[in-house]
Structures are given as C-alpha cells and as structure tokens.
Amino acid sequence: MSAARSYDCVLRAWNAHEAELRAHLAWRLGDAAAADDLLQDVFVKAMRAGRDFCVLDNPRAWLYQVARNALVDHVRRTRPHEPLPDDLPWEPPEPPPAVDALADCVARVLEQLPPADADILRRCDLEGQTQADYARAHGLSVPGAKSRLQRARARLRERLTQTCGVRLDDQGVCCHAPARAAA
Structure with missing residues (x-):
C-alpha cells in the first residue's frame, strides 16, 4: 500500500x-x-x-x-497543584517497637553464637545464599551444610527463647516480649 x-x-x-x-x-x-x-x-x-x-x-x-x-x-x-511548603515538618513513621526489639535481639544473639553458626545463619537465612552454594564455598557436602544449618537454627531458637522472651509455635514466632530483652 x-x-x-x-x-x-x-x-x-x-x-x-x-x-x-x-x-x-x-x-x-x-x-x-x-x-x-x-x-x-x-x-x-x-x-x-x-x-x-x-x-x-x-x-x-x-x-x-x-x-x-x-x-x-x-x-x-x-490539574492545579499546590506546592508544599519548604518548612513542612517531616517525621519518619515510627516502626513497631516489638519488631525493632526483636531485630535487635536477633543481632545480639547472633553475636553470642559460635562463629560457624552465626556465619551459616547470616549467609543462608539472612542473605539468601543457597545451602548448595554455602556447601561449595566452605568445602562441605550439601547434606553437611543442611545439618549445620539445622543445628545453628536450633541453637538460635534456644537463645532467642532464653534471651529475648520469644515464644515459638509450629509456624514460627508466636509472641515476643521486648521488655525481657534486656535479661
């Protein structure tokens, strides 16, 4: 055409x-x-x-x-727009205190764990590294890395319960009592 x-x-x-x-x-x-x-x-x-x-x-x-x-x-x-004043006070929203206290407690408890436990928890659970990649990087078999991670999670769970007043149910964290976090 x-x-x-x-x-x-x-x-x-x-x-x-x-x-x-x-x-x-x-x-x-x-x-x-x-x-x-x-x-x-x-x-x-x-x-x-x-x-x-x-x-x-x-x-x-x-x-x-x-x-x-x-x-x-x-x-x-x-559409008409009204500019915001330059001196408008801004305050960041307050995060839920229980979540902050739990995050602080997790960081504190990770420091108390043996270095190998803290390392695998940080890399696999917090940073998202796969267990297979962790195993390869640390000269472990995949089942060995999985076992190490499970043991580290169990020790973390025990410390969170003792140190931070965290209670766990079948799905994970049930309750957190930040007032006991200083214990």
Whole structure:
C-alpha cells in the first residue's frame, strides 16, 4: 500500500468521526479551544499510524481511545497543584517497637553464637545464599551444610527463647516480649 493510499484511509475515517470527537472532547473539557488542540494531537497520531490504521477493525474505537488517552494526559498536566511548603515538618513513621526489639535481639544473639553458626545463619537465612552454594564455598557436602544449618537454627531458637522472651509455635514466632530483652 502506498503512503498516499494509507493517508486516504486515515482521512476517510477522520472525516467520518471528527465532528463527534470534537463534540465529545469539548463536552468533557468544557473548553472548545482545548478540545481542538487535543483533536489535532489525535489526528497527528492517526496520520503517524498510517498503514497500521488502515487495517484496524474499528477505526472509530481507535480514535476514541487515543482521544481518551490525550484527555487524561491533558487533565493530569493542567490539574492545579499546590506546592508544599519548604518548612513542612517531616517525621519518619515510627516502626513497631516489638519488631525493632526483636531485630535487635536477633543481632545480639547472633553475636553470642559460635562463629560457624552465626556465619551459616547470616549467609543462608539472612542473605539468601543457597545451602548448595554455602556447601561449595566452605568445602562441605550439601547434606553437611543442611545439618549445620539445622543445628545453628536450633541453637538460635534456644537463645532467642532464653534471651529475648520469644515464644515459638509450629509456624514460627508466636509472641515476643521486648521488655525481657534486656535479661
């Protein structure tokens, strides 16, 4: 299809729907001049589509979709914005104290564990290293790394219970009593 023929199909569809598009945009905007500006943008997009426009099943729907998008963009650009004052006080939201206390307790308990336990817990549970990668890096078999991690988790669980007042159920942490964290 030649460029002239592709423009012919755009012009035919445009002539058939321009008036209703203009009326729709003017009604939505309440401003005929702004509607004409958006209508021009829609026409340019249709012309740029060229051959692709000619194979559309429903050129009217395509034109309305482009007009709707142009309208939304226009409203977003022209919506009044009130700048915030420069001296607006900002306070970061307060994190839940129990979570902070538990995080502090976990960090403190990790320091109390044997270095090998603390290392595997940090790498596999906190940093996301796979057990296979840990095993390879430390000259262990994968089952050996898994066993080491399970033993380290058991010692961590015991220390969290004793030191921080953490109670565990079948799904993990049930309750945390941060007041006992200093014990």
